[in-house]
Each structure stands twice: as structure tokens, then as C-alpha cells.
Amino acid sequence: MNIYSQSLEDLENYFISIGQKKFKAIQVYDWLYKKNVTSFDEMTNIKKEIIQKLKEDFVFEVPEIVKVQKGKDVCKYLFKFKDNQSVEAVLMFHDYGNSLCLSTQVGCNMDCAFCESGRRKKVRNLTAGEMVSQILLVQNDLKLRISHVVLMGIGEPFDNYDNVMKFINIINSDRGLALGARHITVSTCGIVPKIKAFASQKLQVNLAISLHAPDDNIRNKIMKISKAYPLNELMDTIKDYIKKTNRRVTFEYILLKGVNDSEECAYKLAKLLKGLNCYVNLIPYNETSHIEFKRSSEKTILRFYDILKKEKIGVTIRREFGGEISSACGQLRSNYEEEL
Ligand code: SF4
Numbered sequence: 195m196n197i198y199s200q201s202l203e204d205l206e207n208y209f210i211s212i213g214q215k216k217f218k219a220i221q222v223y224d225w226l227y228k229k230n231v232t233s234f235d236e237m238t239n240i241k242k243e244i245i246q247k248l249k250e251d252f253v254f255e256v257p258e259i260v261k262v263q264k265g266k267d268v269c270k271y272l273f274k275f276k277d278n279q280s281v282e283a284v285l286m287f288h289d290y291g292n293s294l295c296l297s298t299q300v301g302c303n304m305d306c307a308f309c310e311s312g313r314r315k316k317v318r319n320l321t322a323g324e325m326v327s328q329i330l331l332v333q334n335d336l337k338l339r340i341s342h343v344v345l346m347g348i349g350e351p352f353d354n355y356d357n358v359m360k361f362i363n364i365i366n367s368d369r370g371l372a373l374g375a376r377h378i379t380v381s382t383c384g385i386v387p388k389i390k391a392f393a394s395q396k397l398q399v400n401l402a403i404s405l406h407a408p409d410d411n412i413r414n415k416i417m418k419i420s421k422a423y424p425l426n427e428l429m430d431t432i433k434d435y436i437k438k439t440n441r442r443v444t445f446e447y448i449l450l451k452g453v454n455d456s457e458e459c460a461y462k463l464a465k466l467l468k469g470l471n472c473y474v475n476l477i478p479y480n481e482t483s484h485i486e487f488k489r490s491s492e493k494t495i496l497r498f499y500d501i502l503k504k505e506k507i508g509v510t511i512r513r514e515f516g517g518e519i520s521s522a523c524g525q526l527r528s529n530y531e532e533e534l
Contacts, residue, residue, distance in 0.1 A: 196255040199323030201363045223369040256327040281348050283328045291341030299349025304383050307416045308487045311348040322360040344379040351380050352388035375399045386423040386431045393435040402444040407454050408462035436471050448477045451488040460498045464505035473508030
């Protein structure tokens, strides 16, 4: 078992199962996440025979950093796991802290038409430990603390629900990485049953919905998930989520030239979201050579923004990071695999 996949409760249960006191789990967690050791031998306040047992039952499994691209305000990592599968993580330097955008799966089955990551089918889910270790490696590499985590990299987090929930538990734990729940954001393309499950957990974690269209007609063309969970079902579920959690929801909206960026779309979107505790994050599209969608013009983006503002919908235009590097999600991995 990967030691980084263990929640504190898992480790407590483990120690109880081997006839030890459960507080030993806290000691191990302190070594892992406060003192950042990478072997059991460094855990000097734990008895030799227990260290031996830990070595028999757990491994320190971390991926290899195979590529790093550094930009002015961004740093992009390509990680390779021991089965040779690779994923990306992107660190963005904001004025409010260091935010790491993480992958949750190798590839993705959601097949959103505009997405570079989605061109590669899902190979497998990442374990909680594989997500945790991406944070540890970046922190260690750059000698800084990651203050925010967003699950918006390769993969659909709610298609890997159990591992993602365990990951959140580990990084949110005071004894673990102690990342505040409000500093963690999960983004989903709209898997309704999992949004319901997430709502019932009543976490303070932020929820972002990849909406990208104001109606089923357009959404069906660019997001396959929309056929399984049409917009009215999705919106009812989100209303329910807001009622249960009292949390504001973010709607991600990538502006694609001539597809979803008209004034009519902006008004429709405003109507759809009116009265909801939410805000819209407008995302200028990052063109890639493999996908035919084009970026909306600056004028169109600003017009879309103005309409939402005028209609009293909270809205921002996402700041762009790393224009000088392969910054579209999935682009680094895709370029790397083509080089091989
Ligand atoms: S946008 Fe997200 S859910 Fe859609 S294909 Fe890309 S990674 Fe998957």
C-alpha cells in the first residue's frame, strides 16, 4: 500500500489492527507531512519493530518528474508513474498564494470536444496517494508551500469519486497538509449523482461546474455528458447543492468563437443563473493544433462579460497563465507523448 494513500483514520485502524495504540498514526502523519521525510527509517520516535512492520506493509510511492516548464507566473510539471503513465500539474503564482491545478485520472472519458486532455481516453484513475505526492513533489522542488489546490487538470474528479474524497480528507486534515477546505476546488463537467453525493457530505470545499453552454442544444454539441444529464437536471441538482451547503458555486464557461459566445448566449446564460448563489468564470479558449475550435475575440469576450454584469450575474474573466508555455490542460502530456 502507498503510505500517501492513507487517511489518518486508515492509519489509526492499521495500528489498532496490529495491536498498537492509534496515536502512532499521528506520529507517522507528522513525519510525512510536517517533517517531509521520505523513508520510515527517518521516523526516529517510532520503535524499530514497528518500523519494520511498516516497511513490510507500505511503500513510499511517488512519481518521477520528467519535465518542468517554467513561465513568468506559472510552472508546469509532467509526472510519470511507475507504470509509465503520465499526468500534468500546473502551479500558478497568485497574489493570494500558490495554487496547484492537479490531474485526477490518466486521460479522461468525458470527451468534451474542446479539450486536449479528453483526446486521450482514460487509462486509469489516480489513487489518493498519487494526487498527494504531486503536491509534495512540487513543494519540495520549489521550496514553497502550496496554499490552494484545484482539481481541474486531466480527468473528471467525480469519475474517480472515492479516491478524490480520500485525497481531500488527507490534504485537509490538520495533521496532514492542513489545506483549508475553502482553499480546495473540485471541478466537474456535471455528473449529477456524484454532485448529489458531494452535497450530502456538506464539505466547505468549493464546487466548480464546467457549464460552457447556456442550453442543451449547444451543450450537447460540445459536452457528451450533457446527453446523460441534461441542463434542467443539472441545474436542479446544483440548486439543491446550494440549499444544502449554503456554498456559492462557480460556473466555468470557455468562450469558443462562433459556438457559445454570442450576445444571445450571454442573455440566455444570465437567465439560467438568475438568483443563484454563483458566479461565472469566463475562460478565453487556449487554442491547440489538434482541435479546430478558435478563441473568441477580445471584443466578444468583453461584450459577453458586460452583458452578464448588466444582468447582475457575478462574473470574472480568468487571468491567463503561461501563454509562453504549453499551457492548455493536457498539452504538455500530449506533446511529450508525441515526442516519444
Ligand atoms: S474538460 Fe475535463 S471532463 Fe471534459 S474531457 Fe477535458 S478533462 Fe475530461
